Amino acid sequence: MALVDQEHMDDTGLRLSEAAPGDFIALLKPRVMSLVVFTAFVGMVMAPGVPNPLLAIISIAAIAVGAGASGALNMWYDADIDAVMGRTARRPVPAGRVTPGEALGFGLVLSAFSVATLGLMANWTAAALLAFTIFFYAVIYTMWLKRSTSQNIVIGGAAGALPPVVGWAAVTGTVSMESLVLFLIIFLWTPPHFWALALFKSGDYERAGIPMLPNVAGHAATKKQIFIYALLLAASGILPVVAGFASFAYGAVAAILGGGFVWYSWQVLRMPESDVSMKPAKVLFGYSLLYLFVLFTALLADRLLASLGLVS
Ligand code: HEM
Numbered sequence: 014m015a016l017v018d019q020e021h022m023d024d025t026g027l028r029l030s031e032a033a034p035g036d037f038i039a040l041l042k043p044r045v046m047s048l049v050v051f052t053a054f055v056g057m058v059m060a061p062g063v064p065n066p067l068l069a070i071i072s073i074a075a076i077a078v079g080a081g082a083s084g085a086l087n088m089w090y091d092a093d094i095d096a097v098m099g100r101t102a103r104r105p106v107p108a109g110r111v112t113p114g115e116a117l118g119f120g121l122v123l124s125a126f127s128v129a130t131l132g133l134m135a136n137w138t139a140a141a142l143l144a145f146t147i148f149f150y151a152v153i154y155t156m157w158l159k160r161s162t163s164q165n166i167v168i169g170g171a172a173g174a175l176p177p178v179v180g181w182a183a184v185t186g187t188v189s190m191e192s193l194v195l196f197l198i199i200f201l202w203t204p205p206h207f208w209a210l211a212l213f214k215s216g217d218y219e220r221a222g223i224p225m226l227p228n229v230a231g232h233a234a235t236k237k238q239i240f241i242y243a244l245l246l247a248a249s250g251i252l253p254v255v256a257g258f259a260s261f262a263y264g265a266v267a268a269i270l271g272g273g274f275v276w277y278s279w280q281v282l283r284m285p286e287s288d289v290s291m292k293p294a295k296v297l298f299g300y301s302l303l304y305l306f307v308l309f310t311a312l313l314a315d316r317l318l319a320s321l322g323l324v325s
């Protein structure tokens with residue numbers, strides 16, 4: 014209905030919408046991508062060497078634009094399923110405020126712009142990694158895995174884990190063991206982050222016919238998987254200390270945060286099938302966001318304190 018009301022034809026007969034600027038901002042998935050960009054920023058700061066501040070700002074802006082562009086491509090392709098899920102039905106494309114062509118064009122132009130900017134201003138290794146990340150999320154995850162396998166999040170999570178690797182490469186031009194440790198942490202974090210949400214939104218995914226783990230393997234199996242990933246994640250949080258690029262003070266913060274993750278995942282595991290409120294799953298989803306933000310902030314603080322000689 015909205016599609017018919019708000020669209021008109023231009024002189025060439027092309028369909029145009031009357032989208033507000035806010036609709037194009039929404040296509041960038043700004044809330045999700047803010048944490049993604051923060052992890053890329055931490056990757057940059059952790060890298061050896063002091064980048065030129067202007068280059069650092071341009072690089073992080075290019076990564077932010079690339080992340081947003083991948084979100085726009087995801088929303089262009091997913092408009093059909095977003096339309097039938099309560100959580101996503103009011104997004105600009107399914108609600109008819111932005112046409113599919115506009116979303117696709119916006120995503121493609123911003124993708125090309127972000128990759129070219131990073132390549133020209135930082136280096137082409139970082140640009141290639143950014144292009145790969147956009148491709149992995151928009152094509153491999155969105156167009157293929159999401160609709161075809163319940164392991165979609167596990168494999169597709171690689172895209173969300175790459176930003177710190179891109180950030181590190183923007184400074185050094187290389188991929189290192191340290192940046193791969195940051196990759197591993199986010200890679201192991203993604204399944205419990207997403208499955209906690211998928212548990213209390215499984216009705217949405219059922220309606221859309223998307224094979225998310227709770228819909229395919231059931232809630233009990235998903236809760237077990239969440240708990241296993243929580244254990245692996247808690248252990249991986251300590252790896253920066255083991256690998257020698259973070260202090261014991263960071264290690265203590267990571268251990269407490271990891272303990273919290275395991276505790277809240279345990280509450281999800283113990284949640285009875287009859288608990289329709291799904292409160293423990295909602296709490297775990299919220300905690301997952303806090304966990305990643307605080308863990309990466311701890312890495313940042315650790316690097317700052319180390320540069321002042323306050324931790325080693
Ligand atoms: C393939 C990997 C991932 C999947 C499938 C996934 C899925 C989701 C979904 C479905 C939501 C709810 C979105 C909404 O309705 O707004 C969400 C929220 C969120 N995700 Fe993820 N996520 C993934 C990776 C990541 C990564 C890597 C980060 C950051 C490093 C992240 C950060 C967030 C944040 C900050 C929110 C809360 C957004 C809000 O409050 O609106 N996600 N995620």
Ligand SMILES: CC(C)=CCC/C(C)=C/CC/C(C)=C/COP(=O)(O)OP(=O)(O)O
Nearest residue numbers: 045049076079080083146147150172173176
């Ligand atoms: C630098 C760069 C390109 C970063 C991209 C990082 C990335 C892959 C983030 C994943 C974010 C996300 C919301 C995934 C959910 O997709 P979904 O389609 O399952 O969720 P939806 O139903 O909310 O659309």
